[in-house]
Amino acid sequence: MAINFVNPFTPVVGKVPLHMAGREGVITDVEAALAGTGNDPAIISLLVGPRGIGKTALLSYFADIAESSGWVTARVTCVKGMLDDILIRAQRSAQHLVNTQPSRKIKGAGIANLVSLEQEDSPHKLVNWRSKMDDILSSLADCNIGLLVTIDEVNPSIEEMVTLVAAFQHFLDEGKKVALIMAGLPYGVTSLLSGKSTSFLRRAARYELQALSDYEVEEALVRTMKDGGKTFEPDALEAAVKAIKGFPFILQLVGYRVWRMAESSSVIDISSVDAAANIARKELEQRMYDAVWFELSEADKSFLQAMTEDSEITRQADLPSRLNKPSGHVxxxxxxxxxxxxxxxxxRGLLEFCLPGFKEYFDERIAEERGAA
Ligand SMILES: Nc1ncnc2c1ncn2[C@@H]1O[C@H](COP(=O)(O)OP(=O)(O)O)[C@@H](O)[C@H]1O
Ligand SMILES: [Mg+2]
Known part of the structure; x- marks a missing residue:
């Protein structure tokens, strides 16, 4: 009997993959922290890495694990209004537990009151936020339920981060069952850590998400493909791994396309992989690199163009003369x-492009632009 498989790949940003390639270290640590006593450094974790490396997917993965082991979660992105968002989400999840655990009483009235959120951004409001969170946490504590907050796209210029970090310090000092996992680009996280008012975060466990090893890519590809009812011919698998270059988003894009191309066949050959890799490269450009490109100013472009003169690493010291600008500009x-x-x-002083294939993409776009001008 023929079984109708669906495409098992998830080429969608933030989506938890069917099989998470690699990441064992951070997963083990965070799982242990969630299961532990609250003294574990990974109870506050920072996931750091470039676009498409899998930060958001990992945040969701952890939130899912936490929920399935009985934690309440608030999943937010670091934007203005995030504190209200956390409150509303924590409250909603907590209320849901009130309804599903009739025998163990949560102070329902205390939670219901919290819906009245104030609009103005006064210092009063910030104190208020912490005390509202305190109320939720003590209600949860009555049922021994923890609260995990995940914050994506950490941005140090959002002032609410300061309140949040101060509040978490206070919750942990008081032995509350809380966890905080944040994700961001390296620069954002580093400047958050260097801020005086958020220095508490230096205590956090920091995980640099790197490119996956070829072995990890291969394993995830094979398993995911198998769940989709297909297998690779050996040379096709090798070509796919080579095209993916350890990059999770490309893994999903290539996998997705390969699976579709071989829709009627259960074995994948190298010609499908070659064709799929080409499409996947275009898709990566459209879904990720175009957005990056449109954010670039003319001066940004000149800066990057000066870097493309080097094959891999650019010495910052070489740039002022190439750009004919002072070192302050550089x-x-x-x-x-x-x-x-x-x-x-x-x-220090050694720069490189950090998204796979972006340099080549950039060269093409610049040539188009200059050609059209
Ligand atoms: N460890 C992994 N193994 C396989 N696929 C992954 C992994 N991490 C992320 N992905 C996939 O890669 C893509 C990008 O992940 P995402 O979490 O959005 O990256 P980021 O937030 O770092 O930009 C998504 O399609 C996701 O399903
Ligand atoms: Mg993301």
Whole structure:
């Protein structure tokens, strides 16, 4: 009997993959922290890495694990209004527990009152936020339920981060059952950690999400494909791993396309992989790189163009003369590009592009633009 399989790949940002490739270290740590006593450093964790490396997927994965082991979660993105968002979400999840656990009483009235959120951004409101959270936490504590807050796309310029961090410090000092997992681009997280008012976060466990190893890619590809009812021919698998370059988003894009191309067949050959890899590259450009490109100013582009003169690593010291600009200008644009997650500083003064294939993409776009002008 033929079984109708659905495409098992998830080429959608933030989506938890069917099989998480790699990431064992961080997963083990966070799971242990959620199961533990609250003294574990991973109870506050920072997931750091470039776009498409799997930060959001991992945040959701942890929130799912936490929920299935009885925690309440509030999943938010770091934007203005995030504190209210956390309150509303924590409250909703807590209320849901009130309804599903009739025998164990949560102080329902206390939770219901919290719906009245104030609109103004006064210091009073911030104190208020903490005390409202305190109320929720003590209601949850009555049932021995913990609260996990996940914050995606950490942005140090959002002032609410300061209130949040101070509140978490206080919750942990008081032995409350809370966990905080945040994710962001390296630059954002580093500047958050260097801020005085958020220095408490230096206590957090920091995880740099790196490219996956070929072995991890291969394993996830094979397993996911198997769940979709297909297998790779050996040379096709090898070609797919090579095209993916350890990059989770490309893994999903390539996997998705390969699976579709071989829809009627249960064995995948190398020609499907080659064709799929080409489409996947275009999709990566459209879904991720175009957005990055449109954010670039003319000066950003000149800066990056000066970097493309090197095959891999650019010495910052070489840039002022290439750009014919003072070193202050170079520092400013380096900072902007680090912030955007377009480049990384491998070590002091040594810069490189950090998204796979972005440099080639950039070269093409620049040539088009200059050609059209
Ligand atoms: N460890 C992983 N294994 C397989 N696929 C992954 C993994 N991590 C993320 N993905 C997939 O990669 C894509 C990008 O992940 P996402 O979490 O949105 O990245 P980021 O938040 O770092 O930009 C998504 O399609 C997701 O399903
Ligand atoms: Mg993300």
């Amino acid at each position: 520092s400013k644009y380096k900072k902007r590009m680090l912030q955007q997650g377009v480049i990384r500083e491998r070590s």
